Amino acid sequence: MTCRVYSNSNDWDINDSAIPRIDEYDVFSEWADGHCRLVYRADSEEAKRHSSGWAMRNTNNHNVHILKKSCLGVLVCSLRCSLSNGESVHLRPAICDKARKKQQDSVTLGKPCPNRQCRGRLEIQACRGHCGYPVTHFWRHTEHAIFFQAKGVHDHPKPEAKSTSEAKRTLGSGRRVRGLAVLLAKEAALGNKLMSLHEPKRQCREITNQVSRSINQSLVSSELEKGYCSCPPFECICRFQQSMLTPINQFPSSLSTYQQPHVAEPYWTPEPTIQQSYQNPPGPEPSILNPQYDFNSLASDIFQPEEMFQLDQPVKPDFVAMNQTEIARSPPTLLDLGSGTIHKEFKNEEYWHPALHNMLNDDSNNSSNSRFNLNQSPDSSHLLGITNEAPVDQHLYLETKSTDPLFTLQKNHYYPQCTIDNYPLHFDMVDSKPHFLDEKNGQKFESSHSKAYSKSNYQDEYIDLVQYNEYHNFLNVYDTSKTNNDNIIFNELDFRVNSCVPNISNVNSYSNDNFDVISYQ
DNA sequence: GGTTGCGGGTCTA
DNA sequence: TAGACCCGCAACC
16 A cells, blocks of 8 residues: 555545544544544443444454444334334344344345234345445554544435344343333333433433534533434333434534434434324324423333334334335345345335435425435434424534545535524535525525534534534524624634534644554554 | 444455 | 355354
């Protein structure tokens, strides 16, 4: 390998013979997606374990210095059935080939769908997010840091969290004890939800996508950014916590990839929340109406480990009808572990709720090669819920090389509900500056505020709309005359960005003369 | 019993 | 030749 010439101090690649010595580290991202590069502390336990929320299996790349892993995708129902709460089946594939084979029972037609009312079967939705190949993760250890690089954008839902799978394995001893176990689990969950009323600050972690750039949020939100839930497997109250946070976080958390509700849910996670929002009659979300807890959700939320293979009760009477909807999508596949081949099923199946699907496909501006990019992401539905009071979540983060043909990203985002000086926010990723659209004449202009967002001088983009909006609100409290001074605005905002997001300067702080010669461990 | 890391080996573009 | 993938092994939990 030839030595790479660093034309830019920000740049490094996992395959470089020498990479920058980094003294500022990223927060561990369990659900890293898209083409991203992260630097973790050398003593980061998660990084040392090379853990990931995605089901990543070790791949031999014949390079002992760089650990490579490829994504196994997700186990989904062949009929894409939905539960009563709108959630769908998305199990975590076993990493071990043998265990995965057993999990799928691929010798026959696949294990039956966990939904007893569904006649579908579990099948692997293979990851094809990297040029048709699985998304790959690379880990490399140096003396000072652990470097992580991901290639590709996952084109499938997130599998259940690893902790959930482990809990199933640990606790699941058979369906014969299901009744009692479910009873206990429900009781425990109820007890915890009640307890949560007395302990509103209980830590709970949110699964986030991409890089977590923590800002001055509550303790809860900081835990959420860790990427996993600290709640017991059967007693997760993240839904409760999340509902409390929802008004603040109703916004896509990433520009680059498919997003899912980041609530660590026992066994059936992702899209559900979004789907539910379409299935429910108009009105406030139940969890918001009853922010304390949702007893109704308990029955559908708590599953016994072995419940993943059969549910006791009908979960969605109309699921069959819903599944009749034929919508073009990537063909589902069955992974034959015996032969190692992947069989495509040439039929169109609807994984998403039709309403959601329509919403997703209504956007003709999609330019991404991912089925779950921002526009198509279920989280995009959160845009519908944006209010002026709580317009944005987000630590929008994008790190990629513009020259990477694999990475195509929606360049512009228009947030009509997010206004500044009565102008809707129009986020232009071309120069990573927020613009404000004058709807009358269609002109777009750059606010003086936006200067603070021109942080990167390379392709790396860091955008934090939360801070932007917060700061704007902050400014509104004060004498507006002060806001006419660009310098004040810039300095204060710059201060906020640098003080509240210590890691934000990470990638941009690489020193040209500060490289680690590869230290192989 | 499952995860993880490692490494030999095959296949294909 | 590079990359994806299969497979077996060992250590660990």
